[in-house]
Each structure stands twice: as C-alpha cells, then as structure tokens.
Amino acid sequence: MARILVVDDEIGIRELLSEILYNEGHAVEQAENAAQARSARLSYRPDLVLLDIWMPDTDGVSLLKEWISQGLLDMPVIMMSGHAGIDIAVEATRMGAMDFLEKPISPQLLLKTVAAGLLRNRAKQSTLKTSRxxxxxxxxxxxxxxxxxxxxxxxxxxxxxxxxxxxxxxxxxxxxxxxxxxxxxxxxxxxxxxxxxxxxxxxxxxxxxxxxxxxxxxxxxxxxxxxxxx
Incomplete structure (x- = not known):
C-alpha cells in the first residue's frame, strides 16, 4: 500500500482516480487546488503525486517548479491534462516530473504508470538507506x-x-x-x-x-x- 495524492480541480476526476487507486489497496488523499496540495505534501508526505496541469489558482507546472526550488520533490510526480500540448508535457518531464498522462485516463494505464512510479521511488529510498x-x-x-x-x-x-x-x-x-x-x-x-x-x-x-x-x-x-x- 502506498500514500498517493491526487491533485485536480475537477471533483469527478479526483473521485474516479481515487476510487481506482483505493480499490488497489492504496491510501489516497485529494486536493482541489495548489494550496491544498502544498498542505497535503507537507502533512501527508505522499509516496506519489498525480498532478493536474490546468488549475485555476496555480497551474501544475508552476507548483512542480515550486517544489523543485524548495527541495520538496522527493516523490514521483505524474502530470495529467486533457488540454496541454506535447510541449508542456515535455517541459514538465524535463523539469522533474516522472511521466505525463493524457485525459481521459484509462484505469489500466493509470495503474501501470503509478506502479512504475512507486517502484522507482522504492528503489531510490532503498538506495539511500543502504548507502549510509x-x-x-x-x-x-x-x-x-x-x-x-x-x-x-x-x-x-x-x-x-x-x-x-x-x-x-x-x-x-x-x-x-x-x-x-x-x-x-x-x-x-x-x-x-x-x-x-x-x-x-x-x-x-x-x-x-x-x-x-x-x-x-x-x-x-x-x-x-x-x-x-x-
């Protein structure tokens, strides 16, 4: 089981993704904007974040840059959007996002991408622990x-x-x-x-x-x- 944070301003998408992940045994926290995402990042300490690009207050790419500049990008971040162009997706992954999912997201692709992100995170944490x-x-x-x-x-x-x-x-x-x-x-x-x-x-x-x-x-x-x- 992993702690996953789903950040999306559309409640229907948040609920759908959360239900899919919950049924796989994960603990899921939701955030509808960047402000809630910042708070959840610090208090919930997720193992992985699903982050929407287009949000009304602060967009996902700006939030990603913020976490990077503050040294808070210690978990895989998967960007999501139904409108972003390939250039924005490339920019996000170049900055540090692990992957990009285009909406609507199929359950199979969601679980496959999340599993890959969690596997990478576990490998990274294992390396840090054994290298002391x-x-x-x-x-x-x-x-x-x-x-x-x-x-x-x-x-x-x-x-x-x-x-x-x-x-x-x-x-x-x-x-x-x-x-x-x-x-x-x-x-x-x-x-x-x-x-x-x-x-x-x-x-x-x-x-x-x-x-x-x-x-x-x-x-x-x-x-x-x-x-x-x-």
Whole structure:
C-alpha cells in the first residue's frame, strides 16, 4: 500500500482516480487546488503525486517548479491534462516530473504508470538507506560512531546523484580528486595534522603523502595552529 495524492480541480476526476487507486489497496488523499496540495505534501508526505496541469489558482507546472526550488520533490510526480500540448508535457518531464498522462485516463494505464512510479521511488529510498556509512566524529575521542545520511543524494534538475559532496556525473578523475581531498582532510583533522599518524592510517609513505597533499592543494597545517602562531 502506498500514500498517493491526487491533485485536480475537477471533483469527478479526483473521485474516479481515487476510487481506482483505493480499490488497489492504496491510501489516497485529494486536493482541489495548489494550496491544498502544498498542505497535503507537507502533512501527508505522499509516496506519489498525480498532478493536474490546468488549475485555476496555480497551474501544475508552476507548483512542480515550486517544489523543485524548495527541495520538496522527493516523490514521483505524474502530470495529467486533457488540454496541454506535447510541449508542456515535455517541459514538465524535463523539469522533474516522472511521466505525463493524457485525459481521459484509462484505469489500466493509470495503474501501470503509478506502479512504475512507486517502484522507482522504492528503489531510490532503498538506495539511500543502504548507502549510509558510519563516520566517527572528529571531536569525539570515544569509540561511538555516528551515522551520516549524506551519501547518495539526488541532484535537482540533473537526474544524477551525489555521494556526499562528490557528483557521480563528473569524469572519474575529477570525482576521484574530490573524494581524495575529502578523505585526506578528514584524516588530517582526525589525527591533529600529525603526518606520522596520517601516514600510518592511510598506508602512504610520508614522502608520497606530502606529494599527494600538495597535488590536491591541501595544507598540512591546521587553521588552529596557524591562528596560534599569529
């Protein structure tokens, strides 16, 4: 069962789509305009949204742009319309909508498209959960570790993902340099900028370590030490 939000200013369409989805075992919330959709998005936290393009107050494409700009597009959105041209449908999917359904919508096509959207959402959530890595806080001397949920993060308007601060859509060499910079800065801070300890932890001979840090543009002296020496 999934939580689905149906946004359409025509009550007959809302009721019909809701009944079809309810009969498939889904929980359905309805909204007749953008204002109600905004509220339902925050309180109901739907797994998928069916969003009409033409609405009297704020149209569906504008609402989609709003959710994207606010970082709220963390669920699949399927646009719907009986009047929108192909150019508007293409624009919506290019912006981030998962698909477009033209009214009148057949029950079979509705369920097929919704199932595909929910499957994609589950795969995305599963990836985010399993990609969490344990990292020990740099100012914590205990053996306890904290979980950092900053691994695979969707890049807005891109369709790709970031691993922490590393975009996975850049060339391998650039991604490797970015990761290595984060990796060595972490160990430098963790070991108090002791090159001996960093060398032991990273498995690099000191000369090689100095060369690597210089190549990456990483200073080997902490900011605190620099401030103390002023």
């Amino acid at each position: 890595i344990p990292v020990k806080e740099s100012n914590d001397s205990s053996e306890n570790s904290c979980w950092v949920d900053s691994c695979l993060v969707p890049i807005e308007n891109n369709g790709g993902f970031k691993l922490g601060s590393v975009s996975l859509d850049q060339p391998l060499r650039d991604a490797r340099d970015t990761f290595e910079r984060v990796y060595f800065e972490y160990h430098l801070m963790k070991d108090g900028y002791s090159m001996t300890r960093v060398s032991e932890r990273t498995g690099l001979e000191r000369t090689h370590l100095y060369r690597k840090l210089k190549q990456l543009g990483i200073t080997t002296t902490s900011r605190k030490k620099n401030n103390d020496n002023k």
